[in-house]
Amino acid sequence: MPIRPENRERYPPDWPLISDRIRFERAGGRCECRGECGHSHTQGDELDHWRRCEARHNKPHPITRSVVTLTTAHLDHTPENSDNPDGMFVLLPLEESNLRAMCQRCHLGYDHDRHMAHQRENRHRGQMSLIPDERLT
Numbered sequence: 766m767p768i769r770p771e772n773r774e775r776y777p778p779d780w781p782l783i784s785d786r787i788r789f790e791r792a793g794g795r796c797e798c799r800g801e802c803g804h805s806h807t808q809g810d811e812l813d814h815w816r817r818c819e820a821r822h823n824k825p826h827p828i829t830r831s832v833v834t835l836t837t838a839h840l841d842h843t844p845e846n847s848d849n850p851d852g853m854f855v856l857l858p859l860e861e862s863n864l865r866a867m868c869q870r871c872h873l874g875y876d877h878d879r880h881m882a883h884q885r886e887n888r889h890r891g892q893m894s895l896i897p898d899e900r901l902t
Contacts, residue, residue, distance in 0.1 A: 775844040783864075784837040788822065792866035794835065796820040801840075802867070802874030820868035829870055838867045838875055 768776060777783065788794065796818035800806060806816045819827045822835040840863050867875065 772844070787837050787861065787864045788835045788866040791861070792835070794822040795866070796833070796835065796868040796871055797866045798868070798871035798875070801865070802871035803877065804871065804874055818868060818871055820870065826868060826870060831869075833868045835866050835868060836872045838865045838872050839863060840865055840875075842876070842879055 768780075791797075798804075798806070798818040799816065802818075804818075806818045820833045820835075822833055824833055825831065826833050843863075
């Protein structure tokens with residue numbers, strides 16, 4: 766998924782190299798999701814509900830049939846690793862355990878709850894209220 770310009774500073778300068786390493790070297794061009802997205806990756810009668818997703822980069826998705834663009838998901842939804850004690854932003858090397866190569870379907874499923882929360886916040890922010898809400902000022 767493309768990085769929005771307002772979020773670019775949250776990523777390390779070598780993010781494209783990190784992302785490529787995760788998606789193509791570690792994952793071999795295949796989605797690494799094993800159900801974290803909320804979808805079952807089983808075929809037919811299989812009992813193994815935690816199988817790895819079959820989606821491969823630049824190939825038709827096995828479910829949606831749309832061409833897959835493999836993305837790199839942050840499992841903790843945080844591109845940066847830490848803030849230093851002085852409140853200054855510091856980029857530390859990303860932990861690979863916090864990153865997962867995912868197809869669009871799995872990445873959107875994994876981020877679904879977060880997207881819905883942002884949507885509610887934005888909808889609320891756009892509405893006038895009869896009762897002032899100090900949290901929004």
